Amino acid sequence: MQKSDGYFITIEGIEGVGKSTNIATLTKFLEEKGVEYIVTREPGGTELAEKIRELLLEISEESITELSELLLVFAARAQHIEKLIKPALQSGKWVVCDRFTDATFAYQGGGRGLDQKIISALQSMVQDELRPDLTIILDLDPETGLERATKRGSLDRFEQEKIEFFARVRQSYLDIAAAEPQRCVVVDASKPLEAVKSDLLNMLEQKLGTALQETNEQ
Numbered sequence: 001m002q003k004s005d006g007y008f009i010t011i012e013g014i015e016g017v018g019k020s021t022n023i024a025t026l027t028k029f030l031e032e033k034g035v036e037y038i039v040t041r042e043p044g045g046t047e048l049a050e051k052i053r054e055l056l057l058e059i060s061e062e063s064i065t066e067l068s069e070l071l072l073v074f075a076a077r078a079q080h081i082e083k084l085i086k087p088a089l090q091s092g093k094w095v096v097c098d099r100f101t102d103a104t105f106a107y108q109g110g111g112r113g114l115d116q117k118i119i120s121a122l123q124s125m126v127q128d129e130l131r132p133d134l135t136i137i138l139d140l141d142p143e144t145g146l147e148r149a150t151k152r153g154s155l156d157r158f159e160q161e162k163i164e165f166f167a168r169v170r171q172s173y174l175d176i177a178a179a180e181p182q183r184c185v186v187v188d189a190s191k192p193l194e195a196v197k198s199d200l201l202n203m204l205e206q207k208l209g210t211a212l213q214e215t216n217e218q
């Protein structure tokens, strides 16, 4: 990435982990630092990608094969990257994205058991060199996460999966964090809200110092 480019932050975690609340904390932090940013999500973020999101989340009679699911996720991502993420980063804006390719490694790889090599190949094809600069993994046990997700209302196609599925997804996220400690930070989302918020803010101050300085110098 060029020095003038924005900074790319992704937020990950299983269902019910509190992504929205923590994204609100993150964007307030960026506002206070005077950073120009956009918030987006995956699957989704553009008109077409949001339509693909609907296909992925709806419960329909015809089941989606694991490979179709994987390709739909990357089709949405290809559109999202070219139409929204890259132009924003190239204009110097920071991008905050609710889920990205780590979700594919965790859900389609860990959860569904698809070969990581296929996911890596699609990642290279669709993203070229684009990778997040910082990934925040909110970590919570699946029992608590699903309980929270169930309280929010009707469950989508993923939320209807069994606890074992989410246990595998969680483990995949932790494996990614262990393999890439420079990029990934794990935040314990089982703590009370205020404690999670303060952990997140401390981490942001520590991790983003240099990037914020570079952005403000431009």
Ligand code: TMP
Residues within 6 Å of the ligand: 015, 041, 042, 043, 073, 098, 099, 100, 101, 102, 103, 104, 105, 107, 108, 158, 159
């Ligand atoms: P959410 O963004 O509201 O949490 O829901 C999106 C769902 O899509 C979530 O269950 C995870 C799933 N998903 C994948 O399975 N693979 C992916 O690559 C992405 C981005 C999301």
